[in-house]
Amino acid sequence: MRADVRPGGTLLRDAAFVRLWIGATASGLATWALPFVLGFAVLERSMTGVELGIVLAARTAGFLVAVPLAGVLADRHPRRRVVVSAGLVAGLASPLIAVGLGRSVVVMAVAAAVVGAGQGACRPAFQALTAEVVAEDRRRQANAAMTLAVRVTTLVAPSLTALLALVVDTPALIVATAVLWLSAALIPPAGGVVVPVARKRFLAEFVDGIREARRHPWFVAGLGALTAVIATGYSATGVVLPLVSRDRYGTGAVLAAAMTAYTVGALAGAVVAARRGSRAQGWTALAGLACYGFVPLSLLLPVHAVVVVAAYVVAGAGIELFNVPWFTATQREVEPSLLARVSSLDFLLSYGLAPVGLALIAPAVDGFGAGVVLAVCAVVCFAAPAAAALVPSARDFR
Secondary structure, three states, X not given: OEOOOOOOOOHHHOHHHHHHHXXXXXXXXXXXXXXXXXXXXXXXXXXXXXXXXXXXHHHHXXXXXXXXXXXXXHHHOOHHHHHHHHHHHHHHHHHHHHHHOOOOHHHHHHHHHHHHHHHHHHHHHHHHHHXXXXXXXXXXXXXXXXXXXHHHHHHHHHHHHHHHHOOOOHHHHHHHHHHHHHHHHHOOOOOOEOOOOOOOOHHHHHHHHHHHHHXXXXXXXXXXXXXXXXXXXXXXXXXXXXXXXXHOOOOOHHHHHHHHHHHHHHHHHXXXXXXXXXXXXXHHHHHHHHHHHHHHHHHHOOOOHHHHHHHHHHHHHHHHHHHHHHHHHHHHHOOHHHHHHHHHHHHHHHOOOHHHHHHHHHHHHHHHOHHHHHHHHHHHHHHHHHHHHOOHHXXXXX
């Protein structure tokens, strides 16, 4: 694949990158808004909590199935074509969720699975398309801007959805997510040109992506650390934070403040990562990832609520100090014709195992107690990045 890059200049003046950023932001808004929209449907008694769980689980299943498939397809075909197809699929399936609302949970679940597939197909394609559209010396800023889009949508989507819910009904809000998906499909620019290569069976091509990932020890070690942190620390705090907020502090305000603090910290971390690099960028990134260990530690110890909120700020900043150099190094070091497949492994393991962690953490808390679970998770969050840092090539992610 030939990289169609545009070196130099300010990213905001690069029309191709701005289009890519808008498309990624639209997909992020659609992704984050849907659970909140369906939450309002539960409040309106258009669907039950059990039905909401089924629909969201179906969306996650669609995501997990599509990510590895899209990784291969985005290396076989132009990445923009995969983005267009994925966005159109999600956009056309979204209104079917509104059709099934209050009528058929099966229709809603099937439509949500298709939407999840579109979401999953977009992720590795967008990652690879960024490497094609942006010159290598600008990718750190580009990746920071892309992660800023994710964090802004995380912060804005719930409140924006709540405001819109005052003037329009739930089916209309679901249709609005379809419009966002269509925007994500049609706005991004074209990338590089596909160079014809000998085709293999699908599984063989996916295995080639695994081999390419294994060729980079820093990637394997970093992905293992990221997966461990998300599957343990992130999942544990998601389960335990509401309990601690209620039982220790007697208010839900700590829960809301902590989640907001995490996003604010992530925004700050992305800004810092965009402006500053470091000589040992891999070690710095892994140190940022390890900062998530302060979250379960703060929930474990009898500290003031301000300490819990501060821990979430630090964790949010740390995760972006990891994400930006991580994505940039992957785009730089991985063979371009295999980049989407390697990126799909990243999303499949790190984010795909998060639901598994959530499913296991709740029984663990019931069986061993929240204190034991939080202590183990804190140790894992600190130890996993430290172990990854011992890999020689992890120092610079090279």
